[in-house]
Amino acid sequence: MTADPTPPAPATPAGTAHRGRCATAPRRARRWFWALTTTAVLAAGVFHQELRSAPSPGTGLLVLVSALVLAASAIQAARILAVLAAPPRLPAWRRTPGTRPTHRGGHERRWEG
Structure with missing residues (x-):
């Protein structure tokens, strides 16, 4: 049998596979922001030119x-x-009530009346 020429992918510790995507998201958003801003400026120039023609x-x-x-x-x-x-958001488990139970059984408000 012949050996496989591609080496196996390096193992990543549990929970770190998503960090690369999260770290590049703001960079990708900034790149899209500047691309869209440039497109808007160019479109404004064409718009102005065509209004004068x-x-x-x-x-x-x-x-x-x-x-x-x-x-x-x-x-x-x-x-x-x-x-x-915008300011940084809370982690997902703090935004949604009821996902992390407290000592009373949850975040939901109980009716006492």
Whole structure:
């Protein structure tokens, strides 16, 4: 038999496999933010240029497309910026009540009346 030329993947400790994805998420979000911002600036330039040109069906179509691209990229960039600039969120187990029971049996409020 022939030996397999590819070595086995290195073993990762339990619970650390997801850290690489979590560490690159903000970097990927920043990259998308700047790409969308650049797209919005370019679309604004095309929009301005077409508004100054002579009226024609082609000009109207370019105005429409550039306005839609400008609006979509600016809105999405604003959404990403809002997430990046927001304060850090609580861990998932602290956001959802009832997932970690307390000494009384849970986070739910009991009716005493």
